[in-house]
Amino acid sequence: MILERLARSKLLQTRWRQLIIFLTVMGPGIITSNVDNDAGGITTYSLAGAHFGYAFIWALIPIAIALILVQEMSARMGVVTGKGLADLIREKFGVKITFYLLMALFLTNLGNTISEFAGVAASLEIVHVSRYVSVPLAAFLVWLLVVKFNYKAVEKVFLVASAFYISYILTGFMVKPEWGAVRGGFLNPQVRLDATHLAMLVALVGTTIAPWMQFYLQSAIVEKNVKLENYKHSRLDVIIGSFTVNIVAFFIILVCAATLYKHGIRIQTASDAALALEPLTKNYATYLFAFGLLNASLFAASILPLSTAYVICEGLGWEDGVNKTFAQAPGFYGLYTLLIFLGAVAVLFPKLHLVPVMYFSQVINGILLPVILIFILFVINDRKVMGSYVNSKFYNISILTLIALIGLCSILLIITGI
Amino acid sequence: MTDQTLKMFVFLSDLLNRRVVTPYGQSLGKVHDFKIVLGELFPRVSAVCVKKLTERQIRILDWREVETINGNLLKTKGAQPALLPTLEVKEQEILLREEILDKQVVDTFGAKIERVNDIHLLMTDGELRVVHVDVGLRGIFRRLGWSKLVDGATNWLFSYQIPERLISWKFVQPLAEDPVRKTLKLNVTQRNMGEINPSDLADILEELDHQKRRAVFGSLELETAAEALEEVVPQMQSQLLDNLKRERVADIVEEMAPDEAVDLLSRLSEDKQVRILEEIAREKREVLEKLLMHPEGKAGSIMTTEFVTLNQKLTVAEALEQIRRDFSELEVIYYVYVVDKLSHLIGVLSLRELLLANPSATLEELMFRAVKKVKVSDSKKKVLNLFRKYDFVVVPVVDKDNVVKGTITLKDAIQAAIPEFKKKR
Numbered sequence: 057m058i059l060e061r062l063a064r065s066k067l068l069q070t071r072w073r074q075l076i077i078f079l080t081v082m083g084p085g086i087i088t089s090n091v092d093n094d095a096g097g098i099t100t101y102s103l104a105g106a107h108f109g110y111a112f113i114w115a116l117i118p119i120a121i122a123l124i125l126v127q128e129m130s131a132r133m134g135v136v137t138g139k140g141l142a143d144l145i146r147e148k149f150g151v152k153i154t155f156y157l158l159m160a161l162f163l164t165n166l167g168n169t170i171s172e173f174a175g176v177a178a179s180l181e182i183v184h185v186s187r188y189v190s191v192p193l194a195a196f197l198v199w200l201l202v203v204k205f206n207y208k209a210v211e212k213v214f215l216v217a218s219a220f221y222i223s224y225i226l227t228g229f230m231v232k233p234e235w236g237a238v239r240g241g242f243l244n245p246q247v248r249l250d251a252t253h254l255a256m257l258v259a260l261v262g263t264t265i266a267p268w269m270q271f272y273l274q275s276a277i278v279e280k281n282v283k284l285e286n287y288k289h290s291r292l293d294v295i296i297g298s299f300t301v302n303i304v305a306f307f308i309i310l311v312c313a314a315t316l317y318k319h320g321i322r323i324q325t326a327s328d329a330a331l332a333l334e335p336l337t338k339n340y341a342t343y344l345f346a347f348g349l350l351n352a353s354l355f356a357a358s359i360l361p362l363s364t365a366y367v368i369c370e371g372l373g374w375e376d377g378v379n380k381t382f383a384q385a386p387g388f389y390g391l392y393t394l395l396i397f398l399g400a401v402a403v404l405f406p407k408l409h410l411v412p413v414m415y416f417s418q419v420i421n422g423i424l425l426p427v428i429l430i431f432i433l434f435v436i437n438d439r440k441v442m443g444s445y446v447n448s449k450f451y452n453i454s455i456l457t458l459i460a461l462i463g464l465c466s467i468l469l470i471i472t473g474i
Numbered sequence: 475m476t477d478q479t480l481k482m483f484v485f486l487s488d489l490l491n492r493r494v495v496t497p498y499g500q501s502l503g504k505v506h507d508f509k510i511v512l513g514e515l516f517p518r519v520s521a522v523c524v525k526k527l528t529e530r531q532i533r534i535l536d537w538r539e540v541e542t543i544n545g546n547l548l549k550t551k552g553a554q555p556a557l558l559p560t561l562e563v564k565e566q567e568i569l570l571r572e573e574i575l576d577k578q579v580v581d582t583f584g585a586k587i588e589r590v591n592d593i594h595l596l597m598t599d600g601e602l603r604v605v606h607v608d609v610g611l612r613g614i615f616r617r618l619g620w621s622k623l624v625d626g627a628t629n630w631l632f633s634y635q636i637p638e639r640l641i642s643w644k645f646v647q648p649l650a651e652d653p654v655r656k657t658l659k660l661n662v663t664q665r666n667m668g669e670i671n672p673s674d675l676a677d678i679l680e681e682l683d684h685q686k687r688r689a690v691f692g693s694l695e696l697e698t699a700a701e702a703l704e705e706v707v708p709q710m711q712s713q714l715l716d717n718l719k720r721e722r723v724a725d726i727v728e729e730m731a732p733d734e735a736v737d738l739l740s741r742l743s744e745d746k747q748v749r750i751l752e753e754i755a756r757e758k759r760e761v762l763e764k765l766l767m768h769p770e771g772k773a774g775s776i777m778t779t780e781f782v783t784l785n786q787k788l789t790v791a792e793a794l795e796q797i798r799r800d801f802s803e804l805e806v807i808y809y810v811y812v813v814d815k816l817s818h819l820i821g822v823l824s825l826r827e828l829l830l831a832n833p834s835a836t837l838e839e840l841m842f843r844a845v846k847k848v849k850v851s852d853s854k855k856k857v858l859n860l861f862r863k864y865d866f867v868v869v870p871v872v873d874k875d876n877v878v879k880g881t882i883t884l885k886d887a888i889q890a891a892i893p894e895f896k897k898k899r
Contacts, residue, residue, distance in 0.1 A: 137683060138683030138684040138685065138687075139683045146589070147577055150576050150617075151576060151614055151617050152618055281684075281710070283713070372614060373589025373591070
């Protein structure tokens with residue numbers, strides 16, 4: 057009897073230990089995935105729901121699996137090598153290739169940053185705040201957060217911001233969707249090969265799996281200094297993160313399908329969606345939706361420039377880190393500031409149309425992603441770097457298939473875009 | 475090389491990928507890498523690694539076989555065998571491209587980690603020697619092939635040229651690992667790393683990836699390792715010790731200041747604690763065990779056991795003699811505590827007062843009698859209040875019989891009160 061209780065308490069103890077370890081390791085995966093639901097993501101999901109109803113919700117399942125596969129590699133490289141992705145690419149391929157790759161990443165992420173500030177502007181214009189007020193203010197806040205605080209504080213703010221995505225789930229229940237049709241969307245997936253459907257599918261994949269994530273996730277895991285024996289916790293973190301992105305995406309599609317699609321309302325942006333909800337739902341759904349968009353945009357507007365600055369400094373061997381001062385790491389803070397500045401200023405140009413900007417940033421994301429994935433495959437299959445933690449053959453085949461699919465999709469997207 | 479008088483600087487990136495040919499025009503492949511032998515201040519290239527496009531294998535050409543490096547060619551002295559010997563790297567040898575170029579190194583002079591953009595070599599007396607590593611932006615542009623473009627642009631715009639940032643090889647510690655011993659291949663001598671300030675060394679350790687961190691830590695001399703260990707963040711302390719042999723851990727802990735050692739031990743599991751303590755010399759072990767027994771939060775748990783006590787009857791000259799003889803191991807001495815023959819604390823003198831006093835005066839004549847002190851069982855808060863109230867940097871800790879058991883420095887007290895003070899993150 058006593059022995060049994062002792063054994064059980066021991067078991068409970070180890071479970072507790074495991075949970076505590078998980079909580080300390082947790083963060084990078086969940087944060088990365090949630091940044092992924094940024095302004096561009098929300099727009100894409102809203103469009104999918106408003107224009108195609110429940111027709112695309114099945115796609116979220118394969119997207120989630122692909123996301124897990126890709127991110128798991130980054131997490132594994134981070135834990136095993138203790139180095140960032142840019143470091144590993146530099147050491148394997150030399151400065152030349154790394155430099156051009158980083159330039160491409162800089163441009164891509166600048167495009168993404170612009171679309172985040174566009175999201176801030178759009179969400180606050182719903183509550184009649186001029187973008188000439190909201191965008192500079194948001195840029196300043198985001199800049200201050202990183203320049204004035206250390207990584208632990210920043211991560212906490214980010215985790216709290218992740219929790220705000222619940223506003224979409226709340227909206228999802230408020231609009232009372234037809235659950236039968238939802239089930240149908242999952243059980244009878246419709247794959248139509250006409251141009252509009254394909255473009256939508258491409259956009260969904262492109263917005264969920266983005267190149268910057270691989271760099272950010274790996275660096276964040278390295279920063280956490282996760283031990284090899286705790287790798288499984290990092291993997292769980294990635295898996296949970298990947299599912300939450302897709303759950304949030306599901307609810308956004310749901311909201312737009314249950315309201316806008318049903319009434320045949322066409323939209324162009326996420327804020328269109330929020331505004332269009334007002335007469336249909338007669339409740340706070342509009343504001344919740346707008347708040348979700350603001351939160352997501354702010355969140356991503358701080359992480360994207362941050363991750364870009366990190367990655368470039370890492371690859372070129374410059375001083376980096378939020379724990380250093382401006383004078384110690386001028387390159388790092390310079391790049392960070394430049395990205396935020398350019399991103400915010402671009403949105404303030406009166407003639408700039410935000411929809412093509414978002415579209416364009418997704419296209420270059422889509423082109424860069426397969427390239428980055430190929431580099432990842434080279435690094436992760438190098439036994440000198442990964443030891444026994446190289447990819448299995450099956451894993452390699454899955455990723456290669458994914459690369460081929462994304463590559464194909466990107467080409468299609470460019471063609472349909474023109 | 476034949477032309478013995480030729481002296482010129484050349485960058486590694488310029489030499490790589492040149493074609494290797496014999497005087498008879500036979501091509502042996504391309505320059506893939508250079509092998510150097512560590513040990514000299516500016517080490518010599520001992521061999522050229524040659525690779526053929528059609529072959530995976532890397533082959534080696536002894537430097538004595540090299541005639542000239544001219545244009546895009548590297549000419550050998552005579553005919554070479556059709557198949558050169560394959561590459562082997564011995565303990566004290568390093569491959570420049572494989573292990574230095576694009577990799578991180580420690581700049582032991584600037585005490586930080588740098589990434590190598592290029593390597594600067596000097597051709598002199600027919601030998602090729604490594605003299606600098608290039609860590610600057612200029613090196614990056616050179617390798618991108620943009621040097622002229624960038625120079626032109628900065629000259630035209632700002633009348634400015636991006637300066638070279640070169641680090642002399644004597645201050646470079648490569649992070650290449652000896653595959654067998656899992657320690658670093660050391661440049662020049664071990665001294666190099668030991669000259670870095672311990673807290674800078676701790677920063678360097680924290681910045682490295684875990685494998686390199688282990689290799690660097692494993693290559694440090696005991697004293698340096700102990701000092702660095704005192705400075706790294708607590709989470710990393712146990713990680714650094716995890717992969718070491720128990721004897722070495724014990725040796726390092728023995729080298730640490732007692733209060734730091736106790737801090738470290740108290741964070742380990744009881745099991746590990748015991749196993750480390752077992753290995754430590756008896757005298758030191760007893761000190762540590764006693765310190766470990768003091769409950770957390772009391773003065774006894776933050777004190778260190780290194781201090782100077784002297785008998786009241788001694789003259790100043792005798793006192794200084796005794797300090798030289800018995801207390802040379804102590805890291806710092808701010809005060810000497812004066813005791814009677816039963817070891818009771820009766821007075822205090824600062825080292826300054828002792829140095830400036832008449833050598834024939836006795837301590838009891840000079841000492842300050844109203845000593846501010848705390849008891850082993852006093853709370854941390856009381857210690858802090860004492861520091862706040864009075865202007866001194868060390869306070870003695872006594873037991874219930876007024877016998878000195880240890881001292882607490884202002885820094886120890888601050889660390890105990892504000893844990894963040896120690897950690898940088």
